Every structure is written in structure tokens, then in C-alpha cells.
Amino acid sequence: MLKKPKVLVLAGTKDARKLVEALAATPKYELIASLAGVTQNPADLMAPTRTGGFGGAGGLAEYLQTQNIAAVINATHPYAAQMSQNAVEATTRLSLPLIRFERAPWKQETDDNWQFVGTIEAALKLVPPDKKVFFAASSKVAAPLKKRPDLTFIIRTLNIPTQTNAIKNANYLEGLPNSDWQAEAKLFQELQVEWIISKNSGGSASYGKIKAARELGLPVAMIKRPEHNGGVKCSSIDEVLKALRMCVGTEQITPISS
Numbered sequence: 001m002l003k004k005p006k007v008l009v010l011a012g013t014k015d016a017r018k019l020v021e022a023l024a025a026t027p028k029y030e031l032i033a034s035l036a037g038v039t040q041n042p043a044d045l046m047a048p049t050r051t052g053g054f055g056g057a058g059g060l061a062e063y064l065q066t067q068n069i070a071a072v073i074n075a076t077h078p079y080a081a082q083m084s085q086n087a088v089e090a091t092t093r094l095s096l097p098l099i100r101f102e103r104a105p106w107k108q109e110t111d112d113n114w115q116f117v118g119t120i121e122a123a124l125k126l127v128p129p130d131k132k133v134f135f136a137a138s139s140k141v142a143a144p145l146k147k148r149p150d151l152t153f154i155i156r157t158l159n160i161p162t163q164t165n166a167i168k169n170a171n172y173l174e175g176l177p178n179s180d181w182q183a184e185a186k187l188f189q190e191l192q193v194e195w196i197i198s199k200n201s202g203g204s205a206s207y208g209k210i211k212a213a214r215e216l217g218l219p220v221a222m223i224k225r226p227e228h229n230g231g232v233k234c235s236s237i238d239e240v241l242k243a244l245r246m247c248v249g250t251e252q253i254t255p256i257s258s
Helices: 014-024 056-066 081-094 120-126 143-147 181-191 208-216 237-247
Strands: 006-010 030-035 049-051 071-074 098-101 114-117 132-136 152-157 170-174 195-199 220-223 232-234
Touching: 006 014, 014 030, 014 098, 014 237, 056 081, 071 081, 071 237, 081 098, 098 237, 114 120, 120 143, 120 195, 120 220, 132 181, 181 208, 195 208, 232 237
Parallel strands: 006 030, 006 071, 030 049, 071 098, 098 232, 114 220, 132 152, 132 195, 152 170, 195 220
Antiparallel strands: none
């Protein structure tokens, strides 16, 4: 009997869910998926799933050792900088393979009015006084908006905060981004949006707002992705599967003693 390499997938995105489905269809690996636990009622993953933090890079390294993990796939959000750094440190400490699965960022086109910034605070400094701003960088990181009480923010989120935690000068829309740019453009016009603050998440699901901004001539403060050093970088599921085969191929599967 052969022992399957155990693979930990750091999940939390739609791409991660698709990746886990693809890996689950491959009988070569034993999978464990991990979720941070910050999303209410997350979609089920087709693998045994643990929820919650690891306690930093040290805690993750201990978990990898205890569970005898053969490889780690980091499929967290492109802006999950701390988790990504922990994955790099933990796998480096144990000399384990690390694969970074990250969809390609959006590319600026000729008619896009983007201004690149490194932080939300820097984005807020770009916006002139008394503007109406569509904040598309996640309600979880909206605290800096309190520093601009002169602005009116529109925040679209699945989890509308309680009145205690809500930004006082923000209106909340419950829902997900619309991939249809015309629907997004109509929404922006109805809400009289004048600026957009966005992360460069990539993918098609939330690109509608970016094209709508282009068509309407709206300025976008685009928050640059944090740099992720370490690991094999992949931008598609096929690339991840190929990299994983190279890291922990069948030639590295060891017999279980009977």
C-alpha cells in the first residue's frame, strides 16, 4: 500500500475552491483545506477542512510537522499578506515545497484613469473633499475611512456590520460584485459615484466595476498588490497541478510498512 503525499491548501477564495475540487478529483494526494474563519457561512470545500488561524509562522510550522504535510499550496487572497508571509517562513523553516496560486492582476488599459497607491490611507489622500466614493477594497479593512468624514462612502459587502461597527459616513449594499459592466455602470450612475477605491484582485467576477469606471471616466485609486516572495508562483489550476507533481510526484510516495 502506498502512502499519499499530504497537501495543505490555504484557501478562502473562489479560485481556491476550484483548485480543491480539481485536487480532490486526483487520487494521488491526501488533502487538507484551511480557512481563516473570517467569512460567515463559507461554501463547503471538497476536502477535510480546518478553520481558524495557526498562531503565526511558528504555529503553522508546528502544524505542518505534526500533520506530516508534504507540500503547501497558498491559495489565499492576493492581499492576505500576513498569511502569505507565514506560509513562506514556515515552509522555509521545514524545507517544504510551497506553491503560490494567484490569479493574474488586471492590466491598465488606455482609457483607464488609475492612480496606483500602496495603502488605503494613500488612496484616501487622493480623493478631493466632499466626494462620493465607491469603496471596493473589502469592508473588513474599512477602518481608515473614518479619517475622511467629509467623504460619503458606498461599501458593498456580504456581511453588513452592526450599527456599532459601521462607518458612520458610509452606506452599505448587501451583495457581490457584478461581472456585467453595464449593470455596474448603471449602479454607479444611480448612486452618483465620483471615485472608486479598489484592490487589483484580478479575475472576471469583479472586473465589471473596473470596465464601468473606464466607460464612465471615473478615477480609480488602485491599491497595488503586496509582493509575495518565496514559493513557486502559478496563475492557473493546470500550473498548480504541474508544479505539485514536480514537488511531490509519485516517485516520492513511500510505502507504508505493514
